[in-house]
Structures are given as C-alpha cells and as structure tokens.
Amino acid sequence: MIKENVRKILSELPEGIQLVGAAKTRTPEEIQEAIDAGLSIFGENYVQEAERAFQVIGQKAKWHMIGHLQSNKAKKAVRIFDMIETVDSIKLAKAIDKACRKIEKVMPGLIEINSGEEPQKAGVMPEDAVSLVKEISELGNIRIMGLMTMGPFSGDPEDARPYFIKTREIFEDIRKMDLAGVEMKYLSMGMSNSYRVALEEGANMVRIGTKIFGERQ
Numbered sequence: 001m002i003k004e005n006v007r008k009i010l011s012e013l014p015e016g017i018q019l020v021g022a023a024k025t026r027t028p029e030e031i032q033e034a035i036d037a038g039l040s041i042f043g044e045n046y047v048q049e050a051e052r053a054f055q056v057i058g059q060k061a062k063w064h065m066i067g068h069l070q071s072n073k074a075k076k077a078v079r080i081f082d083m084i085e086t087v088d089s090i091k092l093a094k095a096i097d098k099a100c101r102k103i104e105k106v107m108p109g110l111i112e113i114n115s116g117e118e119p120q121k122a123g124v125m126p127e128d129a130v131s132l133v134k135e136i137s138e139l140g141n142i143r144i145m146g147l148m149t150m151g152p153f154s155g156d157p158e159d160a161r162p163y164f165i166k167t168r169e170i171f172e173d174i175r176k177m178d179l180a181g182v183e184m185k186y187l188s189m190g191m192s193n194s195y196r197v198a199l200e201e202g203a204n205m206v207r208i209g210t211k212i213f214g215e216r217q
C-alpha cells in the first residue's frame with residue numbers, strides 16, 4: 001500500500017515540488033518501503049524517533065525536522081538532519097549555529113511561521129518574521145532557505161487558504177529584500193488534507209503522512 005501511495009502522489013505532483021514523507025511514529029520498515037517507491041525525503045517530529053530511524057536507514061534518505069525543536073536537542077539534531085523546517089527563534093537558531101560550527105556543517109533551515117497566530121502553537125508571529133530572518137542571517141552555520149507553516153487545523157482544506165496566502169506574501173517580501181546569507185528557495189506548506197490548496201498558493205514543498213502511510217495507530 002505504501003509503495004502505491006508514494007508512486008501515485010509523486011506522479012500527480014507538478015514538476016519541481018518536493019515531497020516530504022511525514023514519518024511520525026512510522027517504523028524503519030515503512031520508511032524503507034516508501035524509499036523503494038521513490039520517496040527520498042522524510043520528516044520527523046522528534047529527535048529521538050529520528051535517531052532510531054536514522055540508525056537503520058542512514059543516508060539512503062534525506063531527513064527534515066518538522067516538529068518543534070528544543071534548543072537543548074540541537075546538538076543531536078544537527079548530526080541527523082539535512083534541514084530543520086521549524087526554526088522559530090533566535091535562541092534556537094544560535095543553538096543550531098553553535099552545534100553546526102563544532103562539526104563544520106552549515107544547516108539549511110526554514111523559518112516556521114505561526115500563520116494562524118495561535119498562542120498554543122510554535123512558530124514566529126507573521127509580523128516578527130522579517131526581523132528574525134535578518135538576525136539569523138548574521139550567523140555563519142545556519143542558512144535560511146525559506147518558510148514553513150502549518151496553519152490552524154480544519155477538516156476543510158479551503159480553510160487553510162488564507163494562512164497559506166499570508167505565508168506566501170511574507171516569503172515574497174523577504175525574497176525581494178535580497179539579504180546576504182538568505183536564499184528564499186522553499187515554501188513548505190500543506191499536509192495530507194490541504195496540500196492541493198497549498199500548491200495552488202505557491203508551496204513547492206509539501207509534508208504528507210496519512211496519504212502515504214495510512215492512519216496512525
């Protein structure tokens with residue numbers, strides 16, 4: 001089933017769109033099945049889960065951090081991940097930068113935008129995004145490569161559209177600034193129920209779990 005799902009989604013995605021398999025709670029065997037079908041990027045929500053998968057799969061895939069990362073986990077995270085999609089504070093950025101400096105790595109990162117301005121959720125508030133990007137751009141071992149958003153969860157994908165539009169507008173504003181050390185290349189928006197709306201609003205990276213792996217147990 002996983003293989004068929006991956007092939008179907010990959011065949012339907014427009015050219016140039018990156019598919020991230022959201023692998024929260026999934027086993028290395030399930031991840032391997034998705035790799036066999038042509039999926040090459042996996043998103044993990046927790047460093048500990050990523051470590052377990054990485055021990056089995058290693059560099060047969062690229063690994064993205066798509067869950068909230070605590071600063072004290074940065075040291076472990078930078079050894080596993082190829083991109084951190086959830087940078088939302090200067091404190092976290094500095095922790096990533098410091099950990100990367102020690103292993104001579106430059107970490108691509110996306111700024112997570114709290115597009116729904118939900119107090120219980122991670123992400124930088126939309127109006128603070130530009131100043132955060134400017135601050136992070138001065139760090140040498142983390143490179144901002146774009147933005148990511150979740151948006152408020154709703155059963156109706158259309159409800160997500162205004163939040164995707166808002167995030168795309170911030171993305172375009174930052175890109176126009178042409179900041180040194182910032183490459184606005186990726187706009188990561190949309191999940192299993194909303195990725196088609198996200199694509200219509202300019203996403204070029206989508207994070208899909210349920211549609212690939214089935215419902216989580």
